[in-house]
Amino acid sequence: MTQRSFHWQDLPAALGLLSRLPVPVDPARATARSAEATWAYPLAGAILGACTGTAALATQFIGLPPVAQALAALTASVILTGALHEDGLADSADGLWGGWTKDRRLEIMKDSRTGAYGVIAIALSLLWRAALLTTLFASTPQMALPICVALGALSRAGLPLLMGRMPQARQGGLSASVGRPKALPAVIGPMIGLAIALPLIGLIPCLAAAAILGLWAAIAMRKIGGQTGDILGASQQLTEIAALIALTASLL
Numbered sequence: 140m141t142q143r144s145f146h147w148q149d150l151p152a153a154l155g156l157l158s159r160l161p162v163p164v165d166p167a168r169a170t171a172r173s174a175e176a177t178w179a180y181p182l183a184g185a186i187l188g189a190c191t192g193t194a195a196l197a198t199q200f201i202g203l204p205p206v207a208q209a210l211a212a213l214t215a216s217v218i219l220t221g222a223l224h225e226d227g228l229a230d231s232a233d234g235l236w237g238g239w240t241k242d243r244r245l246e247i248m249k250d251s252r253t254g255a256y257g258v259i260a261i262a263l264s265l266l267w268r269a270a271l272l273t274t275l276f277a278s279t280p281q282m283a284l285p286i287c288v289a290l291g292a293l294s295r296a297g298l299p300l301l302m303g304r305m306p307q308a309r310q311g312g313l314s315a316s317v318g319r320p321k322a323l324p325a326v327i328g329p330m331i332g333l334a335i336a337l338p339l340i341g342l343i344p345c346l347a348a349a350a351i352l353g354l355w356a357a358i359a360m361r362k363i364g365g366q367t368g369d370i371l372g373a374s375q376q377l378t379e380i381a382a383l384i385a386l387t388a389s390l391l
Contacts, residue, residue: 174318181332188291227372229257296332347385
């Protein structure tokens, strides 16, 4: 029986995979549609962004400075996602730059221990995002919520595209368990992410995110021959940082 391209339960399934939010999910349906539900990843990202933006607004409301607002948003993000994407960034950094062969890189990425590359990658990611969000919240405090919503959607818009276009570098793991989406969800997902982000933060941050996504995909193909769950998680972090840099530069 051919599955429908879209189903209303795809959004709860996406939230259940990408976050720690206690959303009601039909496990059997979510498993059966895991690949086709990837179109909803940017929508899930927008919801998570709304939550992080609300955390920033709450600290703004009680009079805390922009740096505290940025830290509140990042803290909420880490709690809501269980540091899923940060973990992917750390494992990718350890594996891609800690091994000399494809098999060794994949072995390192699978290791639960975090090495020097991984620790430095997480630290730099948090520092970049904290510094840029602080600047944005200080210069445009009324944009705190729209910025977080846009970043949440845009940074996850590339996930279905990478999953649909890149081969899986290993048989096991999170990405392999989700599966490879068909062409329609892989294209609709990025379109939804752009439709959310473009009106809120403009074209330049979207182009910056797309450029970094393409570069990251090329690096992953060269080093391990495809994508894994860690590569996907790292792509979320890198595209968010790229969009933040471009947005900050365009506003200042």
